Amino acid sequence: MENSLFSAYSNVTSLEHRKKFGQFFTPKAIAKFMIDWLLIDRSDSCLDPAFGLGVFAEELDASNYNFASFKTYELDSHIFDFSKNYFGEKITIHNKDYLLNWDNPKFDSIICNPPYMKFQNFQSKEEVIEVFEENLGIRLSGYTNTASAFLLKSIEELKDGGKLAYIMPFEFMNAGYGQIVKEFLLEQGTINALIKIDCEKDTFSEVVTSVGIIFFTKQNKSTHDIPFYVITSLSQLTKLDDLTPIRSVSRNDIKPKDKWAKHFELNQITINSKWLCQLNYYGSFSRGIATGANEYFSANQTKAKKFKLPEGALIPCITKSNQLKTSIFSSEKLEKLILSDATIYLVNLEENSDCPAIKSYIKLGEEREVHKRYLTKMRSPWYKLEKRKPAELLFGVFSRDGYKVVRNFTNSINLTCYHGFNTNMFGAKYLDLLFFYFLSGAGKKILTINMRKYGDGLDKFEPNDLNNSFVPSSGWFDSLKEVDIAYEYSQIRKNGKISEKLNCVFDSLLH
Numbered sequence: 241m242e243n244s245l246f247s248a249y250s251n252v253t254s255l256e257h258r259k260k261f262g263q264f265f266t267p268k269a270i271a272k273f274m275i276d277w278l279l280i281d282r283s284d285s286c287l288d289p290a291f292g293l294g295v296f297a298e299e300l301d302a303s304n305y306n307f308a309s310f311k312t313y314e315l316d317s318h319i320f321d322f323s324k325n326y327f328g329e330k331i332t333i334h335n336k337d338y339l340l341n342w343d344n345p346k347f348d349s350i351i352c353n354p355p356y357m358k359f360q361n362f363q364s365k366e367e368v369i370e371v372f373e374e375n376l377g378i379r380l381s382g383y384t385n386t387a388s389a390f391l392l393k394s395i396e397e398l399k400d401g402g403k404l405a406y407i408m409p410f411e412f413m414n415a416g417y418g419q420i421v422k423e424f425l426l427e428q429g430t431i432n433a434l435i436k437i438d439c440e441k442d443t444f445s446e447v448v449t450s451v452g453i454i455f456f457t458k459q460n461k462s463t464h465d466i467p468f469y470v471i472t473s474l475s476q477l478t479k480l481d482d483l484t485p486i487r488s489v490s491r492n493d494i495k496p497k498d499k500w501a502k503h504f505e506l507n508q509i510t511i512n513s514k515w516l517c518q519l520n521y522y523g524s525f526s527r528g529i530a531t532g533a534n535e536y537f538s539a540n541q542t543k544a545k546k547f548k549l550p551e552g553a554l555i556p557c558i559t560k561s562n563q564l565k566t567s568i569f570s571s572e573k574l575e576k577l578i579l580s581d582a583t584i585y586l587v588n589l590e591e592n593s594d595c596p597a598i599k600s601y602i603k604l605g606e607e608r609e610v611h612k613r614y615l616t617k618m619r620s621p622w623y624k625l626e627k628r629k630p631a632e633l634l635f636g637v638f639s640r641d642g643y644k645v646v647r648n649f650t651n652s653i654n655l656t657c658y659h660g661f662n663t664n665m666f667g668a669k670y671l672d673l674l675f676f677y678f679l680s681g682a683g684k685k686i687l688t689i690n691m692r693k694y695g696d697g698l699d700k701f702e703p704n705d706l707n708n709s710f711v712p713s714s715g716w717f718d719s720l721k722e723v724d725i726a727y728e729y730s731q732i733r734k735n736g737k738i739s740e741k742l743n744c745v746f747d748s749l750l751h
């Protein structure tokens with residue numbers, strides 16, 4: 241029924257009109273979840289201040305709740321006519337602006353998905369600011385949005401002990417104008433749940449902000465912890481008691497001026513941003529060489545001998561992630577790999593194409609149709625390879641349990657299993673310190689901000705994730721007391737880690 245009403249309405253209403261009134265409709269599953277929480281004690285008076293197509297009225301009806309009174313508002317006459325036709329005498333909808341009507345009695349419960357629009361675009365903004373100041377003693381910021389104004393007014397209109405279930409754009413959690421909203425929530429009662437809907441793109445596909453649900457009870461001097469939840473699928477919305485909060489924050493540790501959105505993060509890190517800058521200040525990462533046919537373009541000693549590939553055509557190259565087992569790749573380690581017959585060369589065919597052995601190797605490639613592969617067929621000649629300088633730092637593309645970073649002291653280049661970093665003229669003198677930072681506990685935590693999460697614990701970086709990642713600023717590095725570079729390298733060789741002392745120094749980048 242809900243869907244057919246919605247389709248009938250959208251057929252006769254432009255998206256522009258819907259946006260003008262902030263008309264985004266609540267999915268049934270969310271409406272039911274909100275009602276189930278709200279009506280545990282069967283209230284006797286209820287308010288829906290932004291009626292729309294009446295999804296809450298519909299769900300209340302379906303749940304057989306009878307109210308002594310059910311008050312509703314709807315500003316837009318177009319949708320009002322539509323819903324009036326549909327609900328008939330069953331429900332009285334007031335075709336009025338909720339924000340300008342202050343003659344309300346108090347309610348036992350309030351349920352709402354308020355219109356979301358920036359206050360700047362709201363026609364009666366000046367009037368609303370005035371009545372809010374008169375009635376609530378709150379001066380709304382011009383940057384606030386209608387949803388926040390709705391929430392403030394509804395909290396005011398709750399009876400003591402009354403309950404409120406609201407859908408909210410959660411940007412107020414971090415925005416400056418949100419401070420007043422957070423202050424009001426904290427002062428006026430208990431926040432029973434803040435639930436971030438992480439599947440919002442499907443849920444509220446036209447809303448470009450993160451959306452969530454607030455459950456709130458009006459009461460004096462609440463000391464309850466505030467639980468933060470995240471749901472990734474609407475099917476998780478059965479009962480609030482069935483959900484586990486990501487974190488509960490003690491009432492004493494949460495302030496209106498804090499940014500609250502971080503409490504929805506699982507691996508919460510707070511960084512001291514005044515000492516950080518982006519890595520691209522020092523240089524950049526690029527992806528390794530994509531050959532299009534690794535087994536053909538790479539070689540070990542046995543293969544080089546078999547095809548009589550001249551030594552000059554063999555470029556040391558890391559071809560597989562597991563060839564680097566530790567954080568330092570030295571010439572000795574490269575030598576060992578060569579001697580153990582690891583596939584540690586890339587064959588430079590292009591610059592040696594006059595050599596008879598290389599000529600026949602190219603012919604062999606054509607016989608095996610390597611030149612018809614996706615990447616090779618786009619190149620001219622097909623065996624031309626991308627050019628890369630040996631990277632100073634290498635980063636594993638995929639990782640489990642933290643990333644792999646390697647300082648490359650050899651002239652080896654690398655295939656796509658690693659991204660390679662080279663410093664620019666500003667970064668050269670900070671290279672060792674950057675490497676130590678990447679190995680530090682603080683660096684590992686800060687870099688996870690940019691990591692992409694795949695299923696099953698697999699993490700991935702793209703070169704630009706790394707280039708945009710936060711690293712200490714040159715000012716911070718310059719302020720460090722002398723770091724004993726040689727000693728730190730000896731520690732890394734011995735233990736795979738920087739010294740505990742330096743690790744603690746990096747910790748100051750976290751709050």
Ligand SMILES: C[S@@+](CC[C@H](N)C(=O)[O-])C[C@H]1O[C@@H](n2cnc3c(N)ncnc32)[C@H](O)[C@@H]1O
Nearest residue numbers: 261264265266290291292315316337338353355
């Ligand atoms: C986000 S929609 C929600 C509709 C419905 N309650 C639901 O959950 O599907 C908000 C509704 O509030 C209406 N509205 C916008 N400004 C309003 C105002 N100042 N007073 C009352 N209703 C308003 C819009 O026209 C829209 O129908």
